[in-house]
Amino acid sequence: MRVGRLGRSAALACALLGWAVGARAGPFNIKALVLYTAAAEKLANDKLTGAANEFKSCPEFKGGAKDACVKQRAAITPIRWAIATAFAGVKLVFQTSGLGGDDGADFSHYAVPFKVDDSIYQERNIDTCALAKVAASNQNFQRWRAHAHASLVVVFVAVPANEPVIGCSAEVPRSIEQNLAEERANAYVVVNVLDSYKTGQWALAHEVGHVFGAGHTVGPDQGGVSPAAAYTDLNNKFATVMAHIRKGFTRIPEFSHSGKCNTSYKNGIYRGFECGSEEFDNRDVVLHNIPLVAQYGGSLSDGP
Numbered sequence: 001m002r003v004g005r006l007g008r009s010a011a012l013a014c015a016l017l018g019w020a021v022g023a024r025a026g027p028f029n030i031k032a033l034v035l036y037t038a039a040a041e042k043l044a045n046d047k048l049t050g051a052a053n054e055f056k057s058c059p060e061f062k063g064g065a066k067d068a069c070v071k072q073r074a075a076i077t078p079i080r081w082a083i084a085t086a087f088a089g090v091k092l093v094f095q096t097s098g099l100g101g102d103d104g105a106d107f108s109h110y111a112v113p114f115k116v117d118d119s120i121y122q123e124r125n126i127d128t129c130a131l132a133k134v135a136a137s138n139q140n141f142q143r144w145r146a147h148a149h150a151s152l153v154v155v156f157v158a159v160p161a162n163e164p165v166i167g168c169s170a171e172v173p174r175s176i177e178q179n180l181a182e183e184r185a186n187a188y189v190v191v192n193v194l195d196s197y198k199t200g201q202w203a204l205a206h207e208v209g210h211v212f213g214a215g216h217t218v219g220p221d222q223g224g225v226s227p228a229a230a231y232t233d234l235n236n237k238f239a240t241v242m243a244h245i246r247k248g249f250t251r252i253p254e255f256s257h258s259g260k261c262n263t264s265y266k267n268g269i270y271r272g273f274e275c276g277s278e279e280f281d282n283r284d285v286v287l288h289n290i291p292l293v294a295q296y297g298g299s300l301s302d303g304p
Contacts, residue, residue, distance in 0.1 A: 028105045028294040032087075033150035035114030036079055039158035040193040044078040047194060052081035079193065083111050083156060086195050086204040089253065093205040093241050096263050097255040097283050105290045110148055114155065151293050152189060152211055154204065159192040167191035167203040169210035202241050202253055213289045214242045214255060214282040231256035231280040238270050242282050257283035 044052075056076055058069035076084075087107055094100045094107075145153050159166060169189050189211065195203035215228045230242035237249045240256040252263045256276030263270050276282070 028103075028290050030105045030107050030152070030290075030294055031148070031150045032107065032109040032152050032154050033145055033148045034083055034109045034111040034154045034156065036083065036111065036156040036193065037114055037158065040156045041077075041079045041113070043158040044082045044193050048078040048082050052076060052078040055081055079156070080111060082193050082195075083109065086156075086191065089195075089202050090205045090208050093202060093209070093253045093255065096253055096265075097257065097286070098262070099255070099283065099287060099290070103287065103290070105294070109154070110150070151295075152208070155188075155190045156193040157190055159194065167195065167207040169207045200251065201245075202251060205241055205253065209242050209255065209282065209286065212286040212293055214286055216242060216244055228282060228285040229256065229280050230282055231274075231276040233273060236270070236273055238273070240275060240280075240282065255282035255286055256280045 056070065056073040058066050058073065061069045087109055090107055091100070094105055099105060144150075167190060189204070189207040191204045191207055195201060213228055214230070216230055230240045230244075232239040232243050232246070232249070239245055239249050239251050240254055241251060242255065243251065245251045250266060250270070252261065252265050252270050254261055254263045254265075254275060258277050258281055259275060261270050261273050261275035
């Protein structure tokens with residue numbers, strides 16, 4: 001399988017189309033180079049135009065503030081709205097988990113169109129994990145990431161509306177330090193463009209969690225390794241963001257950790273429940289790896 005080439009003009013656009021999502025004062029800015037396929041843009045136009053238009057109408061403002069907001073948001077397209085809401089979900093997970101302060105992470109991204117070779121992309125038969133692995137092994141991807149000074153690459157693809165919201169990171173993390181030393185940095189994520197904080201799936205946040213070393217539920221069949229494991233509450237039927245979700249359970253926007261859940265999701269009904277333990281503590285490993293992930297970007301100084 002082969003990944004199509006990104007044109008020089010598109011690569012240069014990485015530096016020109018910076019579209020930050022909520023800047024803050026925290027010292028660790030995680031920059032993402034976001035690529036989206038033509039099929040993803042079409043699916044966003046087909047399915048998300050209404051939601052994007054509602055956002056552009058600025059319902060949270062009134063009077064002059066509303067007029068100014070509408071003018072500011074006028075150029076936002078459905079694909080850009082989809083990308084922004086997915087990253088809003090990432091930011092929410094980090095903030096809810098207490099990882100949004102001075103020791104935490106903030107996220108910004110550059111979004112550019114991406115052409116994928118038809119031989120590896122079929123709208124109804126795409127292997128997102130295979131595409132993520134191709135990205136991780138592709139020198140062009142690594143150069144583009146370095147050129148944009150980005151910590152990770154996220155590719156938004158189209159998955160039919162009747163399919164689950166899915167995503168995949170390049171590999172289950174082994175050693176962040178080893179990945180960093182190899183300039184490979186497990187920092188390649190593929191996610192469905194229909195993901196957003198409104199879906200309740202938190203697909204991008206889940207995959208980004210893998211980049212920071214967070215695993216799934218404990219057990220070899222689940223791909224998780226204690227203590228970097230997610231947490232599932234069988235009695236209250238909810239799970240933290242890195243867990244493989246079960247039917248009838250709610251996935252909350254929070255990393256597992258020792259202590260009570262902080263989330264206000266679903267009107268706060270999960271706030272105060274146990275959110276993990278010393279053995280189920282995604283938050284601790286993510287906190288440890290934030291400075292390392294912030295260093296991603298590689299030593300390749302030449303652009304594509």
